[in-house]
Amino acid sequence: xxxLPQLKNKITIAGSGPVGAMLAIILSRANYQVDVFESRPDxxxxxxxxxxxxxxxxxxxxxxxxxxxxxxxxxxxxxxxxYKRVFHGQDGIISEQNYGKKNQAIWSISRExxxxxxxxxxxxxxxxxxxxxxxxxxxxxxxxxxxxxxxKAGRKGHKEIDADYVFAADGAFSKVRRLAQETPRFSYxxxxxxxxxxxxxxSPNKDGSSKLSPHASHLWPRKGFLLIALPxxxxxxxxxxxxxxxxxxxxxxxxxxxxVEDFFLHHFTDVMPLLESPVTxxxxxxxxxxxxxxxxxxxxxxxxxxxxxxxxxxxxxxxxGLNSSFEDCHVLAKLIKLYRDDWLKILxxxxxxxxxxxxxxxKLSNDYFTEISSLDDNIDEQLNKKIAxxxxxxYPELWPSLDQMVSFxxxxxxxxxxxxxxxxxxxxxxxxxxxxxHQCWQEDxxxxxxxxxxxxxxxxxxx
Amino acid sequence: xxxLPQLKNKITIAGSGPVGAMLAIILSRANYQVDVFESRPDxxxxxxxxxxxxxxxxxxxxxxxxxxxxxxxxxxxxxxxxYKRVFHGQDGIISEQNYGKKNQAIWSISRExxxxxxxxxxxxxxxxxxxxxxxxxxxxxxxxxxxxxxxKAGRKGHKEIDADYVFAADGAFSKVRRLAQETPRFSYxxxxxxxxxxxxxxSPNKDGSSKLSPHASHLWPRKGFLLIALPxxxxxxxxxxxxxxxxxxxxxxxxxxxxVEDFFLHHFTDVMPLLESPVTxxxxxxxxxxxxxxxxxxxxxxxxxxxxxxxxxxxxxxxxGLNSSFEDCHVLAKLIKLYRDDWLKILxxxxxxxxxxxxxxxKLSNDYFTEISSLDDNIDEQLNKKIAxxxxxxYPELWPSLDQMVSFxxxxxxxxxxxxxxxxxxxxxxxxxxxxxHQCWQEDxxxxxxxxxxxxxxxxxxx
Numbered sequence: 001x002x003x004l005p006q007l008k009n010k011i012t013i014a015g016s017g018p019v020g021a022m023l024a025i026i027l028s029r030a031n032y033q034v035d036v037f038e039s040r041p042d043x044x045x046x047x048x049x050x051x052x053x054x055x056x057x058x059x060x061x062x063x064x065x066x067x068x069x070x071x072x073x074x075x076x077x078x079x080x081x082x083y084k085r086v087f088h089g090q091d092g093i094i095s096e097q098n099y100g101k102k103n104q105a106i107w108s109i110s111r112e113x114x115x116x117x118x119x120x121x122x123x124x125x126x127x128x129x130x131x132x133x134x135x136x137x138x139x140x141x142x143x144x145x146x147x148x149x150x151x152k153a154g155r156k157g158h159k160e161i162d163a164d165y166v167f168a169a170d171g172a173f174s175k176v177r178r179l180a181q182e183t184p185r186f187s188y189x190x191x192x193x194x195x196x197x198x199x200x201x202x203s204p205n206k207d208g209s210s211k212l213s214p215h216a217s218h219l220w221p222r223k224g225f226l227l228i229a230l231p232x233x234x235x236x237x238x239x240x241x242x243x244x245x246x247x248x249x250x251x252x253x254x255x256x257x258x259x260v261e262d263f264f265l266h267h268f269t270d271v272m273p274l275l276e277s278p279v280t281x282x283x284x285x286x287x288x289x290x291x292x293x294x295x296x297x298x299x300x301x302x303x304x305x306x307x308x309x310x311x312x313x314x315x316x317x318x319x320x321g322l323n324s325s326f327e328d329c330h331v332l333a334k335l336i337k338l339y340r341d342d343w344l345k346i347l348x349x350x351x352x353x354x355x356x357x358x359x360x361x362x363k364l365s366n367d368y369f370t371e372i373s374s375l376d377d378n379i380d381e382q383l384n385k386k387i388a389x390x391x392x393x394x395y396p397e398l399w400p401s402l403d404q405m406v407s408f409x410x411x412x413x414x415x416x417x418x419x420x421x422x423x424x425x426x427x428x429x430x431x432x433x434x435x436x437x438h439q440c441w442q443e444d445x446x447x448x449x450x451x452x453x454x455x456x457x458x459x460x461x462x463x
Numbered sequence: 464x465x466x467l468p469q470l471k472n473k474i475t476i477a478g479s480g481p482v483g484a485m486l487a488i489i490l491s492r493a494n495y496q497v498d499v500f501e502s503r504p505d506x507x508x509x510x511x512x513x514x515x516x517x518x519x520x521x522x523x524x525x526x527x528x529x530x531x532x533x534x535x536x537x538x539x540x541x542x543x544x545x546y547k548r549v550f551h552g553q554d555g556i557i558s559e560q561n562y563g564k565k566n567q568a569i570w571s572i573s574r575e576x577x578x579x580x581x582x583x584x585x586x587x588x589x590x591x592x593x594x595x596x597x598x599x600x601x602x603x604x605x606x607x608x609x610x611x612x613x614x615k616a617g618r619k620g621h622k623e624i625d626a627d628y629v630f631a632a633d634g635a636f637s638k639v640r641r642l643a644q645e646t647p648r649f650s651y652x653x654x655x656x657x658x659x660x661x662x663x664x665x666s667p668n669k670d671g672s673s674k675l676s677p678h679a680s681h682l683w684p685r686k687g688f689l690l691i692a693l694p695x696x697x698x699x700x701x702x703x704x705x706x707x708x709x710x711x712x713x714x715x716x717x718x719x720x721x722x723v724e725d726f727f728l729h730h731f732t733d734v735m736p737l738l739e740s741p742v743t744x745x746x747x748x749x750x751x752x753x754x755x756x757x758x759x760x761x762x763x764x765x766x767x768x769x770x771x772x773x774x775x776x777x778x779x780x781x782x783x784g785l786n787s788s789f790e791d792c793h794v795l796a797k798l799i800k801l802y803r804d805d806w807l808k809i810l811x812x813x814x815x816x817x818x819x820x821x822x823x824x825x826k827l828s829n830d831y832f833t834e835i836s837s838l839d840d841n842i843d844e845q846l847n848k849k850i851a852x853x854x855x856x857x858y859p860e861l862w863p864s865l866d867q868m869v870s871f872x873x874x875x876x877x878x879x880x881x882x883x884x885x886x887x888x889x890x891x892x893x894x895x896x897x898x899x900x901h902q903c904w905q906e907d908x909x910x911x912x913x914x915x916x917x918x919x920x921x922x923x924x925x926x
Contacts, residue, residue, distance in 0.1 A: 178644070181641070181653070184752065185655045185708065185752050186653075186655070187653060187654045187655045187754075188651075188652065188653050189651065189652035189653070189654070190644070190649075190650060190651050190652070191650045191652070192648045192649070192650045245648065289647065289648050291650075
């Protein structure tokens with residue numbers, strides 16, 4: 001007769017988004033009793049509010065985490081592979097950039113669909129209880145006891161939940177984090193960008209085909225603003241327009257149909273006819289803010305831990321937000337095994353590993369945003385990239401691209417990826433100092449010099 | 464028959480610290496109806512809690528603000544002039560640095576005394592009502608209506624206060640600011656330093672004289688920690704020990720009387736016998752955190768404005784915290800006159816002027832802390848200072864010291880002071896590149912070169 005394994009600790013998770021749901025599955029399978037509380041209704045029976053979702057991109061870090069809970073294949077059925085970025089210049093010129101090697105793709109999926117799959121899976125787990133429309137009101141950071149309010153038959157109710165640990169997976173606007181701000185020595189920053197965003201749509205053609213090349217992300221970078229389109233499985237594209245909230249060209253200043261129409265006609269000439277009533281949408285939608293969160297520490301009294309956007313909301317432009325959050329869950333799963341359920345070791349190790357890596361990817365996302373919104377009209381910058389690209393073709397092992405490391409190499413940490421990228425930039429800055437580089441850039445000695453520097457300065461990092 | 468002037472808007476001030484009280488006086492005299500709410504009891508009848516106060520230093524910016532409300536003379540009776548910093552090395556070597564020119568002093572005063580004077584003055588103003596032990600619970604950021612809770616005969620009461628504007632003068636841990644975090648696009652950061660602090664005391668000698676030179680601030684900078692002593696009027700000194708909260712040498716690790724005694728004996732040999740039971744005090748007191756606040760914007764809906772530490776809590780080491788906060792009040796007083804009570808102009812102008820200046824002094828305070836806690840064992844740094852000092856003696860107009868600008872020149876904004884200081888540093892960095900500078904630093908050509916650079920790069924900033 002086999003004994004039933006004894007249930008281990010009781011864990012409360014705030015938030016049933018993709019991160020909360022994945023975490024619930026992982027913890028339940030590690031034999032913990034898990035209660036997930038969500039202030040919103042069950043998303044599978046309610047239509048989501050506008051503005052909640054940018055289409056999500058999944059790369060290898062996300063797939064690795066989805067694989068350990070066995071739902072990667074299911075998710076992939078609803079995702080669309082993207083092999084490249086397509087840049088649409090204002091002059092109509094199109095340029096392309098592959099994300100990775102041949103056949104390497106990142107995948108686009110709607111946030112709603114991904115959440116549905118994860119919540120449905122969580123619901124089937126033996127030790128997960130999901131509680132929707134229950135709003136967290138209080139956390140005792142020394143006991144991990146928390147309180148929730150809810151409506152029942154129109155009357156307000158209230159309950160207290162005991163637990164051994166609380167995970168805050170309640171997103172960029174985390175309530176747990178807001179309460180944590182009043183705990184001693186909790187450093188916190190929320191920074192709003194000047195830009196806000198709205199979503200726009202490109203419908204499929206009548207025959208179901210796409211109006212833009214379907215297996216690519218499309219970008220219209222303009223100085224100070226940006227339009228991005230990500231394909232869906234049905235041939236449509238979800239587009240996001242990033243634009244200053246205030247100022248001369250902004251959501252606040254473009255208030256008449258004429259002004260908005262002129263704006264699209266002038267800056268987005270090629271894509272304007274493809275967009276679904278962009279002028280009406282622009283005028284009717286409320287722009288959502290773009291903001292960054294940084295927190296220290298992530299673990300309070302070894303009782304309450306932050307995870308996902310609650311700990312590290314970052315800019316979306318590098319498409320790593322959810323990848324990084326799923327990696328939080330993945331690392332936690334590994335640490336639970338490694339330390340055999342000793343939470344006095346698990347939580348500090350989780351914080352130590354994930355804080356620095358999320359700081360790194362957040363910085364990379366900021367850098368990418370600066371790069372993309374400044375446009376490459378600088379001829380030095382263009383040559384710099386050309387030389388690096390040429391060299392990478394010859395020595396791919398010695399000169400991995402940042403995309404390659406971040407999106408396709410989950411074994412390379414974000415910290416390491418950033419270190420390598422910083423070293424590459426410093427090497428290229430020296431190469432650009434070579435006399436007459438604009439004339440001699442194709443000559444062999446440039447690439448010999450580059451190889452020498454890469455061998456001494458990059459190779460040790462790549463080990 | 465003279466008409467009574469009509470009362471203008473109604474203004475709520477949260478917080479009756481020195482800033483709230485000064486602001487109340489200014490607004491009342493500009494003929495506004497002012498209600499000041501404070502969660503604590505009246506400090507004039509209650510003894511303050513431990514840990515609330517570092518002795519405060521007042522320099523010319525503070526005096527200028529105190530002068531416009533006519534209480535500078537009264538305050539000065541309770542303040543002690545400090546003409547210099549005295550550095551006590553671990554080896555017992557003492558060095559001195561004047562704050563300014565001969566007879567220029569900054570002034571030390573207890574926070575409690577200063578607050579008492581300001582509150583008593585506010586109480587005498589025609590249109591100020593002070594409400595103690597009333598805790599702010601809610602602010603409506605679109606209407607400037609706010610709510611307060613209080614105890615009356617042991618029962619909890621609650622009231623709502625209508626106003627035209629709310630000023631948050633409720634300090635570094637501002638409740639108004641915490642509520643403002645939930646308003647749209649409010650960027651906010653609170654950063655805790657590794658160091659915390661406790662207060663210690665040096666009593667006067669039996670004859671009332673001081674145990675250290677009385678008209679000076681005393682510093683014991685050690686790598687990673689720091690003791691500061693500021694004189695009081697009665698011959699005593701209020702000391703503050705800044706030390707890491709955690710780590711090998713920290714408040715958390717020094718837990719036995721023996722360890723604490725060894726710590727003082729080793730690092731503060733000369734001052735240990737002067738301190739009032741430092742070991743007991745160290746073991747019994749709860750260290751207070753050191754932290755920085757940065758906020759953007761300071762004005763919400765043109766209805767609620769932050770002022771003082773609520774808007775810009777900074778490191779205390781440069782002694783400018785309250786000077787800068789009083790300058791906030793002073794600038795506001797000028798803007799009310801300039802814009803003739805047009806608050807649609809006053810508040811945006813206040814934010815524009817004060818935000819950048821407080822950012823500048825906060826950065827200068829951080830830099831000073833880095834400088835003081837790294838100690839000058841670098842011979843390049845020492846020579847750098849020697850040359851600059853030599854030059855400043857020759858050309859005081861061309862090379863004002865940072866102290867001179869920050870503490871004694873209220874007409875030079877903090878932004879300008881920082882620009883000049885940055886320019887000085889860059890000039891000195893070039894001077895230090897001169898070949899054999901360690902040999903030739905006293906030669907004329909060095910100072911001619913310096914003069915040339917100062918004339919072209921500093922003089923335009925000094926205009």
